[in-house]
Amino acid sequence: MIRERYLNLAVLAGLLALALWALAGDQPFTITLLTKVVILGLAAAGLNIALGIGGLVSLGHAVFFGLGGYAMGILAFHAQNFAPLELGPLSIAGTKSMPVIWLxxxxxxxxxxxxxxxxxxxxxxVYFIMITLAFGQMFYYFAISWSxxxxxxxxxxxVRNGFPGLNTLDPIQFFGICLAILCLVLLLSDRLARSPFGLALNAARQVPVRVETVGLSPTRxxxxAFVISGxxxxLAGALYADLNRFVSPTMFSWQLSGELMVLVILGGVGRLIGxxxxxxxxVALEHLLGGLTEFWHIWLGVILLLIVLxxxxxxxxxxxxxxxGHD
Amino acid sequence: MTEPVLATRDLTKSFGALKASDGISIDLRPGEIHAIIGPNGAGKSTLIHQICGGLRPDSGTVHLLGRDVTAEGIAARARLGLGRTFQISALAMEDSVLQNAMLGALGHSGRPWRFWRPALRDPDLRARAEDSLHRVGLADHMHKRTANLSHGQRRQLEVAVALTLDPKAFIMDEPMAGLGAEGSALLTRFLDELRAQAPILLVEHDMDAVFALADRISVLVYGRVIATGTVDEIRASAEVREAYLGEEA
Known part of the structure; x- marks a missing residue:
């Protein structure tokens, strides 16, 4: 048994150590895999706020992952074509600047x-799950038809987008950016979970009628929580698109929404580092087993089953x- | 006569052919405990729901502090000063006792949109929550997980959360339910003093407690108030004896 705080720090430090070890051993592909862990972890950390604290079983979080991806794709596309994005009367110049794309x-x-x-x-x-799923599918098919x-x-x-003062094409530097963002978001999530807002949201998940009875609105x-989560x-979607230098409708797919939920459940619903x-x-299973068999998802399924049971x-x-009840 | 803190006027609510509330007019005056008694299925819960805002009446009005709140929801009525306890404890079971009380304090503060400082380190919220827990005798258990409380302690916590709201009127739905003799006696003494802080509308099956506490009693049968009066008047009423107490007398 390890105190959660130490576990959280150990996981983050472990990721950094592995990346530095890969850097020393000149294995850029390993760094890329670790970057993927960090970005998917960030995406799922977003979902964890809605799902873990708020109890909102969203099967449509790929919408936000995809929106982030396309925000990056569209802005960078217009920048590399030197053609501004025309939105009616508005003309927006594309950009290759990561911070602008993130915003x-x-x-x-x-x-x-x-x-x-x-x-x-x-x-x-169930209706909440279905509506969020339906929104996901809407965006997915829209993206497919958006020629x-x-x-x-x-x-x-x-070319990967730029960050002032850093060479983002260097895998370790891009990894560093992603890890820093993850740490920042986890810090914010941790504060949020223990804040007055978190206290109320946590109760709204368990007994909404109690929250109303003390004069607060569970829906608000x-x-x-859903907006912060999304x-x-x-943001994770924008980073993921930059990692791959590629955006596609797959980022909107319901499988991705499901995978994000699997990540949260696998790690621990409502747990900060989960x-x-x-x-x-x-990512480890995908990489290690994916090389051996196309059907590696079976093993993921078995692990998920054991965890849930x-x-x-x-x-x-x-x-x-x-x-x-600790603070 | 002084202005009632809480009043219903001709509340009517039907579920299909069943008239759960049939022209109910009751009021709660400052400083009193007004008990609502009646057999199972008399419409006590339906009445409470309409008073607290969980159920809209078909017709009639609810007034709180002279203001018509019939169109307001649960949260708005709570902010205006209704403090409710539930028949079946509605508490965040995964959280600590203190956190449950702090939720009430947070509702009272009306400022849930704060995201940085831990709630448990907010001195104002904490003081209000701890004070309420002290008053109901749960101070020694405040760091326990609520799910680990005994049934009686959960009833106490229900009352403590209502206290944090500093309400203008308490609505208590069977606070004695499931308490042993000793627990009932303790809570009876507590409510006896509490009426000085704010009047209490008390729905209760425990007749000893009702007769010991109530300034006035209303008897609800088939959705209608068949009698309202002091303990002695209700005890003496032939109609009440026949409709309700008769079974036991």
Whole structure:
């Protein structure tokens, strides 16, 4: 049994150590894999706020991942073609600057999350799952038919976007950027979970009627959680697109929404580092077993089954059982 | 007569052919405990739901502090000063006792949109929560997980959360339910003093507690108030004896 705080630090330090070890051993591909862990962990950390604290089973978080991806793709596409993005009277210049792209990804994801949240939070349970899934499919098919930006084939970006003062094409530097963002987001999530907002949201998941009875609105609390959650997953989408220098409708697919949920459940629902641990297991299995068999998902399924049946707190729950009421 | 803190006027609510509330007019005056009694299925829960905002009446109004709140929801009525306890404890079982009380304090503060400082380190919220837990006698258990409390302690916590709201009127739905004799006696003494802080609308099956506490009693049968009066008046009423107490007398 390890105290959660130490486990969190150990996982993050472990990722950094592995990346430095790969750097020393001149294995850029390993660094790329670790970057994927960090980015998928970030995307799932976003979902974890809605799912873990707010109890919102969203099967549509790929919407935000895809929006982040396309925010990057579209801005970079216009920058590399030297053709501004014409939106009616508005003419927006493309950009290859990561911070600008991140802000765009966050803003677009948050705005769409407000709309999806307002509509889907009128329902709960299975209906909530179905509505979020339906939104995901809408975006997926829209992206497929959007031929300006590659349609089904997706959109390639020739050169990774830039960050002031860093060479983002160097795998370790890009990894560093992603890890720094993950740490920042986890810090914010941790504060949020223990803040007054987190206290109320946590209660709104368990007993919404109690939250109302003390004069607060569970729906508003959950809506804000959904928006924050979507914004984080959107940011991860922009980074993922930059990692691959490629965006495609797959980022909007419901399989991806499902995978994000698998990452959270695998690591531990509502546990701060859970999504990162889940992403690490997922990428490791994909890489190690994927080389041996096309059907590696079977083993992922077995692990998921065992976790759900015997370890509801996920891997993090096994290592560091939850304590109650500490600050 | 003084203005009632809480009043219903001709509340009517039907579920299909069943009239669960049939023109109910009751009021809660400052400083009193007004008990609602009645056999199972008399419409007590339906009445509570309409008073607290969980159920919209077909017709009639609910007034809180002279203001018509019939169109307001649960949260708005809570902010205006209704403090409710549930028949079946509605608590965040995964959280600590203190966190449950702090949720009430947070509702009272009306400022849940704070994201950085841990709630448990907010001195104002914490003081209000701990004070309420002290008053109901749960101070020694505040760091326990709520799921690990005994049934009686959960009832106490229900009351403590309502206290954190500093309400203008308490609505208590069978607070004695499932308590042993000793627990009932303790809570009876507590409610006896609490009425000085704010009046209590008390739905209760425990007749000893009702007769010991109530300033007035309303008897609800088939959705209608068949009698309202003091303990002695209700005890003496032939109609009440026949409709309700008769079974036991």
């Amino acid at each position: 765009a990804a966050i803003a677009v994801s948050a705005a769409v999350a407000v709309v999806i949240g307002l509509l889907s939070l009128r329902t709960s349970g 300006v930006y590659g349609g089904e084939d997706g959109l390639s970006i020739y 609390l959950k809506l804000l 914004a984080i997953t959107g 999504p990162v641990v889940g992403a690490a297991i997922f 015997f370890a509801r707190g996920g891997v993090v729950g096994l290592i560091s059982p939850r304590r109650v």
